[in-house]
Amino acid sequence: MNNFDKAYKDLIMYIDELKISNKKKIELFNKIDNITELFANQNNLDKRLSTLEEIVLDDEDLKNTGRDVDFFCPYCHKQIDIYMENDKMDITCPFCKNEIEIEWSMDK
Numbered sequence: 001m002n003n004f005d006k007a008y009k010d011l012i013m014y015i016d017e018l019k020i021s022n023k024k025k026i027e028l029f030n031k032i033d034n035i036t037e038l039f040a041n042q043n044n045l046d047k048r049l050s051t052l053e054e055i056v057l058d059d060e061d062l063k064n065t066g067r068d069v070d071f072f073c074p075y076c077h078k079q080i081d082i083y084m085e086n087d088k089m090d091i092t093c094p095f096c097k098n099e100i101e102i103e104w105s106m107d108k
């Protein structure tokens with residue numbers, strides 16, 4: 001149990017022992033829950049940020065093994081940014097949804 005959980009439990013027990021009506025207690029519990037929710041959201045935000053950082057880092061790693069290619073769809077002629085990990089891959093055009101087979105030659 002971390003410090004925050006302990007302080008939370010102490011506070012709940014403290015309120016529970018107060019000589020106040022149950023209605024007041026519930027009001028206080030709700031207020032505390034709102035605050036803990038704020039803290040939890042802050043924690044989640046930190047987690048989300050670090051997850052994002054990991055994804056960005058992973059992406060940088062991938063760029064070392066593959067290549068970004070500007071490709072024009074043969075069906076709708078729109079430019080598609082693709083990431084080639086292999087010399088051959090199948091993609092779906094994000095614009096016209098056609099399946100395209102791409103073969104990349106190392107010589108070019």
Ligand SMILES: [Zn+2]
Pocket residue numbers: 073074075076077078093094095096097098
């Ligand atoms: Zn297309």
